[in-house]
Amino acid sequence: MRFWRRLKTAATILLLALGGQTLPAAAAAPDYAALNAALVDSYVIPHYAAFAERTAVLEASLREACADGRLEARESAAAYNDAMDAWMAVQHLRFGPAVLFLRYDRIEFWPDKRGTLRRHLARMLSQRDTKALEPRAFAEGSVAVQGFPALERLLFDDGDAVRASPLACPLALAIGGNLRGIAGALLADWRDGGSSYAQVVKSAADGNEHYFDAKEASLEFAKALRGALLLVEDYKLGRPLGDEPASARQTRAESWRASRSLRNVRINIEAARALYRGTGAVSLSSLLREQPEGAGLDRAIGAAFERLSAALAAQPESLAVALRQPDGWEKLDAVRAETGRLMELLSGPLSEVLDLPIGFNSYDGD
Structure with a gap:
């Protein structure tokens, strides 16, 4: 039922955007190689470079915070937020090096629907096994305790029991080193050497072991764009909001302990818009405008991004705080609905005009 509702909405939006006219055949195939x-x-390399830089700062901050053997959360809160901001800007790039060695889940094991982090963290703190925190052993251990959610609990949990553990500082340092290592490896895999993933994507036009052609590589970016919106609609807003105000559960939100759930959403939307617009000569937006009647659809997508950005700018960073405001649930539900409408524009009209069959991606069905 939901699929057909979305399909009908997408068709309506397209007709409105294009003045009720049927799309003619494209004049020329989009330049997928130039887009890639x-x-x-x-986009990709600069944002992964920022992630690597900020996780290095985070690790250094954690070392300073643990200088006396006790984890002082306030000393590392700013570095944590800066690193998390950088992660939010690449979180939707769930392909290529990000999926190697469970990197994605090791950076952020979320949503954690079964409380895996709580159980594994409690076991680790109670056993006090420092050998499990050595870099290799830690990286090969439970993914739930290796990244931002576990560090968030160490830094921002209201109770002091976790931070009071003798293992709190060693664990925080292990997480900091792990995040720095993963971020550095992601940047290196994308950027460095003749066999870098950047070269894999750029050489897709000739065909390689990853992509049949340039269009298939462009499809990865289109899916990442849709994935960013799907994360926001279904997970970052959908799960904590539920179907009505009475069913809202703010503890289901991402980064709720750090009071930045909506800050994450705002950055996700900004990142999606940046991926769509691009900063180079070629972008998804520019390719769309080159197609017959594509300019109208591009304007509709741009306007949807503007509405989302304006709505989120008016919200606090904390979803819990937003829910306590007058009509708080209704306003966030409106953001969720607007995100869904934008995602429909991408999944249907944009997909058809640029001949990029987005379909499902790695977030569907999680």
Whole structure:
């Protein structure tokens, strides 16, 4: 039922955007190779570089915070938030090096629907096994305790029991080193050497072991764009909001202990818009405008992004605080609905005009 509702809505939006006219055949095939090169150079590598830089700062901050053997959360809160901001800007790039060695889940094991982090963290703190915190052993251990959610609990949990553990500082340092290592490896895999993933994407036009052609590589970026919106609609807003105000559960939100659930959403939307617009000569937006009647659809997508950004700018960073405001649930539900409408524009009209069959991606069915 939901699928057909979305399909009908997407068709309606497209007709409105294009003045009720049927799309004619495209004048020329989009330049997928140019798009791939532009997105790699202007978006992917700069944002992974920022992630690597900020996780290095986070690790250094944690070392300073643990100088006296006790974890002082306030000393590392700013570095944590900066690193988390950088992660939010690449969180939707769930392909290529990000899926190697369980990197994605090791950075952020979320949503944690079965309380895996709580159980594994409690076991680790009670056993006090420092050998399990050595870099290799830690990286090969439970993914639930290796990344941002576990560090968030160490830094922002209201209770002091976790931070009071003798293992709190060693664990925080292990997480900091792990995040720095993963972020550095992601950047290196994308950027460095003749066999870098940047070269894999850029050479897709000739065919390689990852992509049949440039169009297939462009499809990865289109799916990542849709994935960013799906994360927001279904997980970051859908799960904590529920179907009505009475069913809202703020503890289901991402980063709720750090009071930044909506800050994450705002950055996700900004990142999706940046991926769509691009900063180089070629972007999904520019390719769309080159197609017959594509300019109207591009305007509709741009307007949807503007509405979302304006709505989120008016919200606090904490979803819990937003829910306590007058009509708080209704306003967030409106953001969720607007996100869904934008996702429909991408999944249907944009997908058809640019001949990129987005379909499902790695977030569907999680």
